[in-house]
Amino acid sequence: MKGNIELIKNGKRLDGRLAGDLRDIKIKTNVVKNAQGSAYIEWGNNKIIAAVHGPSEALPRHTANPNKAVVKCRYMMAPFSSSEEHGRSGMNRRAIEISKVTGEVFENVILRDQFPGTEINLYIEVLQSDGGTRAAGITCAAVALAASGIPMRDLPYSVSAGKVGDTVILDLNKIEDNYSDADMPVAILPRNNEIVLLQMDGSLTTKQYSDAMELIIESGKKISAIQRTALLEPYVASENKNKG
Amino acid sequence: MRKIVIPGELIDEKPLRILDSIVENNKTYSTIMGLYDDEKKSLIPLEGLWYPNRDDQVIGIIEESKLNTETVILNAPYKGLIISKYSEGKMASGDFIEASVKELDKTGTVILTRPRTLRGGKIIKIKPSKINRLLGKNNTMIRQISEGTGTRIIPGLNGMIWLNDGNIDLAIDAINTVCKEAHTSGLTERIGNMLKSTKSTTIITEEKVEEEMI
Numbered sequence: 099m100k101g102n103i104e105l106i107k108n109g110k111r112l113d114g115r116l117a118g119d120l121r122d123i124k125i126k127t128n129v130v131k132n133a134q135g136s137a138y139i140e141w142g143n144n145k146i147i148a149a150v151h152g153p154s155e156a157l158p159r160h161t162a163n164p165n166k167a168v169v170k171c172r173y174m175m176a177p178f179s180s181s182e183e184h185g186r187s188g189m190n191r192r193a194i195e196i197s198k199v200t201g202e203v204f205e206n207v208i209l210r211d212q213f214p215g216t217e218i219n220l221y222i223e224v225l226q227s228d229g230g231t232r233a234a235g236i237t238c239a240a241v242a243l244a245a246s247g248i249p250m251r252d253l254p255y256s257v258s259a260g261k262v263g264d265t266v267i268l269d270l271n272k273i274e275d276n277y278s279d280a281d282m283p284v285a286i287l288p289r290n291n292e293i294v295l296l297q298m299d300g301s302l303t304t305k306q307y308s309d310a311m312e313l314i315i316e317s318g319k320k321i322s323a324i325q326r327t328a329l330l331e332p333y334v335a336s337e338n339k340n341k342g
Numbered sequence: 343m344r345k346i347v348i349p350g351e352l353i354d355e356k357p358l359r360i361l362d363s364i365v366e367n368n369k370t371y372s373t374i375m376g377l378y379d380d381e382k383k384s385l386i387p388l389e390g391l392w393y394p395n396r397d398d399q400v401i402g403i404i405e406e407s408k409l410n411t412e413t414v415i416l417n418a419p420y421k422g423l424i425i426s427k428y429s430e431g432k433m434a435s436g437d438f439i440e441a442s443v444k445e446l447d448k449t450g451t452v453i454l455t456r457p458r459t460l461r462g463g464k465i466i467k468i469k470p471s472k473i474n475r476l477l478g479k480n481n482t483m484i485r486q487i488s489e490g491t492g493t494r495i496i497p498g499l500n501g502m503i504w505l506n507d508g509n510i511d512l513a514i515d516a517i518n519t520v521c522k523e524a525h526t527s528g529l530t531e532r533i534g535n536m537l538k539s540t541k542s543t544t545i546i547t548e549e550k551v552e553e554e555m556i
Contacts, residue, residue: 135389152419153391153419154419155419155420155421155450164448209364209373212393213419214450215449215450216419216420216450244348244349244374244375244389245375245389246389247374247375247387247388247389247390247391247469247471248391249349249362249373249374250349250350250373250374251349251350251364251371251373252349252350252371253348253349253350287350288350289350289371325348326348329348329375330346330348333346333388333525336522336523336525336526337525337526340523340526340528340532
């Protein structure tokens, strides 16, 4: 453990969770009227909006692919989103990296060959951050894409795992992210557990890695259920209103 | 039995050829949010995009008028194009038109044919996946709204709708209600009641005004 912070006390983490617990997740769809599809997620203290525009004509024209749609993703943290300085002068190196990997996640999920020569714009805006924003952003953007009607192979979810000392923990918050020994965000397609994103800071042994993946896949069932409930909510609500 | 499915959800254990679905390992999965009917084996999209097909009737707005061609804004990933040999007379930018799709060419432009300028009126955009519900079986729904409000309504499959004359605001309200509740049953009846009740209230207020004036 780096520094002097004790991240696990009596088997409980700083915010009272056990090693394999997720934070509370709430998702709402269609929050931005002018977007093709949008979603808002509250993942613990993370607050993120994702919106989708398109498919539309790819501009500038040289970016277009005549056989497939291109996915252009922009992940950005609001200047007020964290206690450190973020986003004061547009995209920094971290934002560019996350935009790239997030875009690649969705390039593998969207059926791009149905819209040749077009672009799909995906915007992920972090309003408040508390660790694990790229995972929350991907989970939120997947819901926004589904709500926009863009055809996808599956609905991906993403969550991070890490380790403190020898304990593997799930869904790291900001303090754990900064002081833990490893942090591994993973994005997965739930149908066949296909991995579409895997990054890692620090190091894990083979045993720890498989423990972490087990925790992630187990928690993925909960996250997928939350995504599903959020997508169906407007339809279920209007049906109930008519019945009542 | 109808159920709502989301992208990646299993819709059948057998490989089926349904629009908006994929087959993997001899099983069929949905790629969109939709209503799946087990008996009819049909998947109706709840959210979806319009993809140009031959002979689709569309509504558009002229973006730019050049010497021989006009480009058209459609509610779609692709732009429309009218070539002068398919059109009669000149159109100015900003004109509303009704046309049918001739083809989608390799460069990603929708070639339109038989254009007709629509004079005056208003254009609204709705989700293209809701157009079929708005038309209804044998166009019953759209006819009901049109007759109930006295509005001329021309829907385009691309999700743009042209309205003129009559009570346009009420017609737009009705169309929005249809879009919001497209997946529910008994919608035609509810829209009928909505149009009737609004009509009766307007008559009452008119009478009141007359009484007050006397």
